[in-house]
Amino acid sequence: MNEKNKKVAIKFLEKWKAFVTKRKEILNKHRQECLNTFFDKVAKKKMDAKQSNDFVNKTKMLARDYSTYQQRYQVQKHIIALQKAKLEEQNRLIEELKYNRIIEASRQSVDAMKDEIRKTYFDIDRQLKPKIKCLTNELKLQQIEEPSLVLHCLKVPRFLQRMEKRAREREEKHAIIRERRRQMEEERVRLKQQAELAKAEMDKEEKIKRMEELREKRRKEKIENIRRKQYAARLRSLIVMADLHYERTLKTKYIRQLKILLQIKRDNNEKAKIHYAFQLKKNVFLHWMWYTEDMWCERNYIAEEFDRKKKLSQALKQFKLNVQGYILKKQVADDYYDLFVTQMVFRKFKEAISIVKKEQDLKFQKAIKYYNSNLLFKIFTCWRTLPALNALKREQEARKARWREKVLQVVPDYVPPED
Incomplete structure (x- = not known):
């Protein structure tokens, strides 16, 4: 019987703990919401006061801010111009690399064409070789010294004329590319000199501006430290008041429930004692009855x-x-x-x-x-x-x-x- 009562007590104790934990979580959540609302109101009031002070300060500093912003605009404009010059320089370098690749590809194609012509020249019929004697000087075929090549060709073939025309066009393109490269190099030197002059002028203006900004920053930091200390002191006092309010609420709500549970426990203990006395008397009476019956049966x-x-x-x-x-x-x-x-x-x-x-x-x-x-x-x-x-x-x-x-x-x- 004691084990059963113990199991029942443990079971309902766990349920009571779960109920109290859930109730505590709900109250903590409600308390957190109240505190958040309170802090939001405090922050809103602080923001309103700060905005009013900022408006007054802005009206006083309007003329000085205009000159500061004008100077900053000029500096930003100059920086944008320098970045644009750098971007143009990068584009020029990219174009130059592209031209170099084109020149290298054209040189490789010319070499391949010469090799192909040499190979074709050696593979053709010996009777046709005197007709293309003019190719030997261009291709530098010094190793061929046959008597059949002594004849002079009367007319240059069309494919050779086309090849000469393409060679002239390539030479003109190469000349244009060299001229453009020279112009780009001159432009790069000119932009570099302009950038150095602008950088020297900007460094002087930036130094004066940095000193003014440092003085203004120190003054603002002093004012902000004073405001932060006042806000921290007020926040600590509000936290103490909130903790006291929470303790009073906790005592008024949960102590009453604990008293009720203690009274229920006392009643259960009294009932258990009465039941134990009754069960003991019953067991004693039954043992005594069985003992007398046994004696009577033996007699x-x-x-x-x-x-x-x-x-x-x-x-x-x-x-x-x-x-x-x-x-x-x-x-x-x-x-x-x-x-x-x-x-x-x-x-x-x-x-x-x-x-x-x-x-x-x-x-x-x-x-x-x-x-x-x-x-x-x-x-x-x-x-x-x-x-x-x-x-x-x-x-x-x-x-x-x-x-x-x-x-x-x-x-x-x-x-x-x-x-």
């Missing part, structure tokens, strides 16, 4: 054996019925006691559970609405794209049929695999 065993057995069986049956009735009544009393304690403990959970249930219902309704709307949107989208998908499928089938016809033309006994 009258020979004379009243049959009668004793009959009466004893009847007495045992009646006793079992009484014990069974007592056990049923005791179980009913225990169940009623458990129901009473459970109802009293879980009554406090009812409100929280109802609130959570309402929130879950609202979320469930919103989820259903979102799911239905999303499903309708997807169905409508699929319905809109259905003609395009059907057309694509028909086009794929037609393409497969054309390919199968081509395959059957090449391989008549080909059987296409099943999809």
Whole structure:
């Protein structure tokens, strides 16, 4: 019985702890919201006061700020011009690299063409070699000294004229590229000199400006430190007031609940003591009764054996019925006691559970609405794209049929695999 009471006490103690923890979390959340609202109001008032002070300061510093912003605008404009010059220099370098690559590619193509002409010259018929004697001087074919090349060609072939024309065009392009490169180099030197002069002038102005900004920054830092100290002192006083208010609220709300639980525990202890005394008396009486019956049976065993057995069986049956009735009544009393304690403990959970249930219902309704709307949107989208998908499928089938016809033309006994 003690173990059962201990298990019941542990069970309801855990439930009480969970209830108190949840209640504490709710109160902490409410307290945090109140503090956040309070701090927001304080910050808003501080911001209003700061804005009023800033407006007064702006009216005083308007003329000086105009000159400062004008100078800053000039500096930014000069920096933008320098960045633009750097960007143009980078573009010029990129173009120069592109021209160098073009020149290298043209030189490689000319060398390849010369090699191809040499190879063609050595591979042609010996009777045609006198007609292209003019190529030997251009290609520098000094190793060929045949007597058949002594003849002079009467007319230069057209493909040689075209080759000479292309060579002249390439030479003109190379001259243009060299001239452009020289101009770009002169422009780069001129921009570099301008940038150095502008940088020297800007360094002088920047030094004067930096000294003025440093003085203004020190003055503002002093004012901001004074304001920060005042705000920290006021915030500490407000935190102390909030802690005192929280302690008073905690005492008024939770000490009352603890007193009620202690009173319930005292009542349960009194009931347990009464039940223990009753059970002890019952057990003593039963042991005494069994002892007297045993003595009586031993004393009258020979004379009243049959009668004793009959009466004893009847007495045992009646006793079992009484014990069974007592056990049923005791179980009913225990169940009623458990129901009473459970109802009293879980009554406090009812409100929280109802609130959570309402929130879950609202979320469930919103989820259903979102799911239905999303499903309708997807169905409508699929319905809109259905003609395009059907057309694509028909086009794929037609393409497969054309390919199968081509395959059957090449391989008549080909059987296409099943999809």
